[in-house]
Amino acid sequence: MEHTSAFTLTKQDNGIALVAIDVPGETMNVLKDTFGPQINALLDEIEHDNDITGVVIYSGKDNSFVAGADVSMLEACTSAQQGAEIGKGGQDIFNRIENLAKPVIAAIHGPALGGGLELALACHGRVCSDDAKTQVGLPEVQLGLLPGSGGTQRLPRLISVQKALTMMLTGAAQRPKQALKAGIVDAVVPRAILLQEAQNMALAGKPKIRPTKLNLVAKLLENTALGRKVLFSQARKQTLRKTQGNYPAPLAIIECIETGLAKGMTAGLALEAKRFGELMMTDESKALRSLFFATTEMKKEQGVADVPAKPVQKAAVLGGGLMGGGIAFVTATKAKLPVRIKDITDQGIANALNTAFGLLNRRVKKRILRHSQMQQQLSLITGTTDYSGFKDVDVVIEAVFENLELKQQMVADIENHCSLETIFASNTSSIPISQIAAKAARPENVIGLHYFSPVDKMPLAEVIAHAGTSDQTISTTVALAKKQGKTPIVVKDGAGFYVNRILAPYMSEAANLVLAGEPIDKIDKVMVKFGFPVGPLKLMDEVGIDVGTKIIPFLVAEFGERFTAPDAFQVVIDDDRKGKKNSKGFYDYSAQAKGKTVDESIYTLLGLTPNPTLTDTHMIQRCVYLMLNEAARCLDEGVIRSARDGDIGTIFGIGFPPFLGGPFRYMDKIGIATLVEELQELAKNHGDKYLPAEILVNMSEENKTFY
CATH class of the missing domain: 1.10.1040.50 (N-(1-d-carboxylethyl)-l-norvaline Dehydrogenase; domain 2)
Known part of the structure; x- marks a missing residue:
């Protein structure tokens, strides 16, 4: 086939045809609706060539099996009918793969998400690498859609219905061991032998489908008509409680799975394609897709266009409180940089290290991380009560109390103990950066880097430049925030910044x-x-x-x-009500109430009925x-550079409803x-x-x- 094709077929002497997917012009493999003729020609060749006894589908790219469908092709759709046709086109091809008489095995390395997993599910067997990059999932719900090329039908038939529901309703991906345990893949092997293992599987003929191991309750729920009725009714209730009815996709997913199991695959696929097209036209999906495009664009941008970031080899954090501990954690685990915490007490450092240990240990218990990996990541975090080990630090992130004099003192200390180039980034949430930099000898190195709590979960960071901040400081700080796993927006200095x-x-x-x-x-x-x-x-x-x-x-x-x-x-604060942290606020934090009910005494305090x-x-x-x-x-x-940044900042910073697309898209809608x-x-x-x-x-x- 000509090299412009995304698919290359190589015949082996053992009778196995290797099909490599390598989409030209894309960094990761994505499926496009124009691939239909290429794949059909390939399947014709496989069907008619008697020398081919089996097929292995793998990726010609190092970083992904198939990361999903090309979302931009969906934007070209102008009607639900067109959307349904895209879904049906994918379904027809995957049905053809499933119906091949010769065994087809998917060899998965890197992400197999959305259409990528649907392709793998249509194969007769799946083997994946044990690499950290490898994950499988159906994240379409995050774009306000459902898996439209057979995912709602094949996954529940392969694994437990409850597990399939959870995966599709949350969009959560599974790592190799989890995928094996769930029954999504048949084997997990080191990457070096992935292709060999897949060929061995193809040579052995179509693998037998392993029955999903279910306990008695799950068997009653999944394998009886009455049980399924209860299962789907509960799923609907839970979904409505979570989504408040604001998202149509989860209910459509439940409907497609239920229809397929009750009325058969053909009926399930027909409904899946129809609902896929309808969802594509909803305001909710359009808003969620706009977020996807915005974050994709932002990944490619620098803090200041054409001003490259300076490499950061080592970071430090001032203050071992909750924020300081969280910042140190993302610096070590996400940015993979050595980070030195300074606090005035040993206890402060111990608290910050405990924060990191607690978060990592949870991942070890869930088997996401090996114990040795946890040790390795923890070894990147060190602590000190003086400024030892600060000489070679590139960026210092300050997370001390909200007190202007204290923060100005921190700037002076860093200018004394670090290099002329060291960036001072303040995690203040309220004090203008110009005031923090007011007495600085090198104000061009001072910037705001405002994280949101809890730091390990909240995706936003505000990068705040005061009038004297250099462009290079802005670009370097933005690059660091990205390495820490954040989506940074650059914001002009001023009280409260943006969020x-x-x-x-x-x-x-x-x-x-x-x-x-x-x-x-x-x-x-x-x-x-x-x-x-x-x-x-x-x-x-x-x-x-x-x-x-x-x-x-x-x-x-x-x-x-x-x-x-x-x-x-002020009345509430004078009554020493600080909220959850001192178990006294608007809500009742007693052992019985656990913050679920209002503390009625607050009405008396405010003189209200x-x-x-x-x-x-x-x-x-x-x-x-x-x-x-x-x-x-x-x-x-x-204060913000664009409506796009304003929307991302509000959704990622304070949870503005994503299905509305952010305040600016919502204003357009009103x-x-x-x-x-x-x-x-x-x-x-x-x-x-x-x-x-x-x-x-x-x-x-x-x-x-x-x-």
């Missing part, structure tokens, strides 16, 4: 709703139903009420009255519209003119803080959108 600045009015308004008589748990439930992971008052308790309100004076000083918070916050009167829509508008308005101002003032009218109406009834940002008024008049 906390737009979060503050949302939180304050939630407190105003409490003062207006709305029950605390009702407000939180409404916001969770809207799509936030937790409600604003619960979030206050999680972050720490004292920490959450610390930013308010900085915002008021810089932006004025619209950031004034209700006095209730809860009396719900407001509609859900009104409460959402009061809180969320303040956030939208502030986000628009941030874009107008150049309609800028409608939003301006609704903000003006709110301003009439609830004060000037709702007056629409100038940028929104202008956009409304000019009929413009953010995207």
